[in-house]
Amino acid sequence: MVARAAQKLPIRDQVIEAATRLFAARGFDATPLQDIADEVGVTKQAVLHHFPSKEQIRRGVLDSILAHWRDELPRLLLSATASDERFDSVLDEVYRFFAASPERARFIVREALDRPAEAREMLRAIAPILRGIGGYIRTGLGERSDDIDPDAYVLHVMQMIIGAAAVAEVTTSVLDAGGQARYDRELARIAKASLFGRRRAAAEPAKKGRRS
Known part of the structure; x- marks a missing residue:
């Protein structure tokens, strides 16, 4: 998937922006961590490197x-x-x-x-x-x-x-x-x-x- 977030932003900031969009559209509980990773265009492990859990992303x-x-x-x-x-x-x-x-x-x-x-x-x-x-x-x-x-x-x-x-x-x-x-x-x-x-x-x- 092509990342929608601006590529110049650090990964951590891209995760925040992607999570804001997805949590707003679907709600926290209905947003899998993998979907956030896909939105940014990185692996799930890359997201977990910056945020140990989905709650930490919230x-x-x-x-x-x-x-x-x-x-x-x-x-x-x-x-x-x-x-x-x-x-x-x-x-x-x-x-x-x-x-x-x-x-x-x-x-x-x-x-x-x-x-x-x-x-x-x-x-x-x-x-x-x-x-x-x-x-x-x-x-x-x-x-x-x-x-x-x-x-x-x-x-x-x-x-x-x-x-x-x-x-x-x-x-x-x-x-x-x-x-x-x-x-x-x-x-x-x-x-x-x-x-x-x-x-x-x-x-x-x-x-x-x-x-x-």
Whole structure:
């Protein structure tokens, strides 16, 4: 079989990419180790040289996803100066990451459905980062945050983005030309509206008062 993974990548990274695709498409339990080896174009023993078991491969897939967020999200939060800029940066990066490889989103959805205990473990690993984003939102909203739970809001937005990326290839077929771009724009608008739409709405009376 011709390997689908980029040949320039180290074997270990090729195994992670192949496993992400196969676990996303079939689920962990329905993916034999040999199929992962075939997808990469190497022997089963070559895969076992890097990962002693299929469970270790699953761990590698999770670690590759989590490592991105452990590195990238703190950088985004520190680089933006305003709370809405931070939220925009994080939102854009989360969707870009999963849209670039929808298999990542499908893998997470499958983990949540098929292996909920492991999915909860994954969420616990990134909980401090998610709470950090919630803290920035809370600070940015100030006194207007009383009717919003920023931590729960972040979870809903993450879930919405992951779900949208996982099924985008199917659902965007309902839209006419330019469907993917329209899909992406509306997703971003929905995610931001309940936070920053409230800020704009609060600012409008003040502007009118200054004009009168």
